[in-house]
Amino acid sequence: MTSESLDNLKKAAAFRAVEFVRDGMVIGLGTGSTAKHLLAAIGEQVRAGRKVRGVPTSQETAALARESGIPLIDTEDRWEIDVAIDGADQVDPDFNLIKGGGGALLKEKIVAASAKHFIVMVDYTKQVSVLGGSFPLPIEVVPFGWGSTAREIEALTKGRVVLRNRNGVPFKTEAGHLIVDVHIDRIDRPGELETALNLIPGVVETGLFVGRTNTLIVGTPQGVHIFHVPRK
Structure with missing residues (x-):
């Protein structure tokens, strides 16, 4: 189409x-x-x-x-x-x-x-039959120590974390935060993942709406x- x-x-x-x-x-x-x-x-x-x-x-x-x-x-x-x-x-x-x-x-x-x-x-x-796969999960994080936050996100999700860029520079949200896009094969328990991600220091909010x-x-x-x- x-x-x-x-x-x-x-x-x-x-x-x-x-x-x-x-x-x-x-x-x-x-x-x-x-x-x-x-x-x-x-x-x-x-x-x-x-x-x-x-x-x-x-x-x-x-x-x-x-x-x-x-x-x-x-x-x-x-x-x-x-x-x-x-x-x-x-x-x-x-x-x-x-x-x-x-x-x-x-x-x-x-x-x-x-x-x-x-x-x-x-x-x-x-x-989709299950969240993830073809579309990464966006997570908004504070700039301070974002690499360490990303490492914790990666350990929790077992996914691949990519800092979002626009025109070669890190994308900033209207609140001044960064976004990391997490590539995960499948999200079987989105509610549990949303809760766990929000417990990581540095995570502002996730793109999971459960x-x-x-x-x-x-x-x-x-x-x-x-x-x-x-x-x-």
Whole structure:
């Protein structure tokens, strides 16, 4: 399938996600290629008179939201987010996720955890039988002693840890941290791994989103499929 065809599936999933948006809602706005379609669709609703406010998960999303005319909440005090809508890099059969390919995993997880309802929208190629393998696990780490942190991550996961670079220099998150991408053949117990990784000094957050998805929207060549998963 071509990249244009996949993008159309992402767009279809995003447009179905907008159906969950109601007047007066505060919406967590995800980051990434599928989220761009979401922002455009919500922007159309705002221009048609819908009253919503957004909490962006990255500066890129904030800029796109403003371009689309979506009002944003400026304060970073305690939010009351009605629904957060975001994409994912992988989704397993239990609706656990790997996220962070775009480098916004920390803000994305904060917003997802703050939302009453978390909606994930993907194209069907993001569905996998087990997390890992074809996509590395991003982990956000503090710069100080990152090599030692990476060594502990490697010992725990038995995977290969690679410092993320952009244009030949280490990639920095908006919070000023680094990201290491961990290549693991398979993640059979994502919940246990998420907990263990977060106990390593220097780890800020992982790209494992375990037990957070309430609704999964999947764009496929046969149409858009929606799955509802009560949060445990």
